[in-house]
Amino acid sequence: MQIKVKFFASLSEQTGLAEITVDADNPATVLDTWKLATGDQTMPVNTLCAINMVYAHLDDNISDGDEIAFFPPVTGGCA
């Protein structure tokens, strides 16, 4: 399956990746795409993920054409 994987903020700096397309087996989970995209780098604790821009869990299954995102805890808004 063709899966687009995005990394944001500190997670992008740590992995050295911003956006990459990987070819995943079917079935596969969100965590599988992390391993494929990063070459099995250790995932920082508190890493959040989304499937097609909706918050997801690492063990959720993915589908062909999905956009998967990994990012650190969010810090928008204000004081």
Place this chain on the structure above:
Amino acid sequence: MQIKVKFFASLSEQTGLAEITVDADNPATVLDTWKLATGDQTMPVNTLCAINMVYAHLDDNISDGDEIAFFPPVTGGCA
């Protein structure tokens, strides 16, 4: 004692009084000034009072030169 007595909003309309100066005995209470000023009219329930612009009780004692106010429940602000 010379006491200035003020009435506001519906209480002013009901008593027919806006501002009146009464000559009260010493000691006297807030309630005594109501009776003197209104000619012993019945006081509506929920009537509020102030001595020198600070909320007071009907049985509080008053002093020469005080400004006493009577008014209905307040309705400032907004919805």
Place this chain on the structure above:
Amino acid sequence: MTALLRSEAFDPWQELAHIESGLVKGAHGACASFVGTMRDFNVGDHVHSMSLEHYPEMTQQFLDKICAEATSRWDLIDCLIVHRYGEIKPGEPIVLTAAWSAHRAEAFDACRYLIEELKARAPFWKKETTDTGERWVHDAPGE
């Protein structure tokens, strides 16, 4: 701390911008504000206009007092109350409360405190003119 009584219509957003222009830039992280506006209906009736009576010296003292209370209770950089009196038309702002702080919780809590205290105890009385004549407003509890 500023508490203002106004006989003329005011623009709440201009009032807020004016206060902010006097604050040190970068010092506050949060501003919570509330604007109460005259509605054209109440208790099922169409309201054409409203007259807001007050007890001028006591009102000013009371508004100053609750600003001081909010400032002592929360860590505020500034706070503001503006309140109309006299003749008011539907759609016109009646009251503005605002609080500036480093953090949002203080700003929200102080802004809400100001409007709740004002509503519960500030000596203002509303008289509405509806299709059926004039009437003094009696607020329902919790309204």
Place this chain on the structure above:
Amino acid sequence: MTALLRSEAFDPWQELAHIESGLVKGAHGACASFVGTMRDFNVGDHVHSMSLEHYPEMTQQFLDKICAEATSRWDLIDCLIVHRYGEIKPGEPIVLTAAWSAHRAEAFDACRYLIEELKARAPFWKKETTDTGERWVHDAPGE
């Protein structure tokens, strides 16, 4: 319901005035609003500037979603979110949330809901430039 992402500095009071100009006069009695502004200090350090990264499509969807949630949960006439991204200087507004309703409780609760949900879950990440260099911000719980 309006949720806007802005790369340029915005004036929160003008944004509020603009939304109100489109509302029916006399229909709403209450507007609660909140403005979060960039401070020039954080965790004891002087902050010169900030860069706010986001996940554009997801951010827009998320802000639209919490506006819809607030509107279904409270009886609102309108609500608004404006959020900056990109380079931000101290003193500039970062976020604005607002809710219009007939009554103040709904307006306050909805306005607060919007900023709390946004802060907890909207995909934004702050990077500060201080005297000692750049750093990603990690919010303390409850901040």
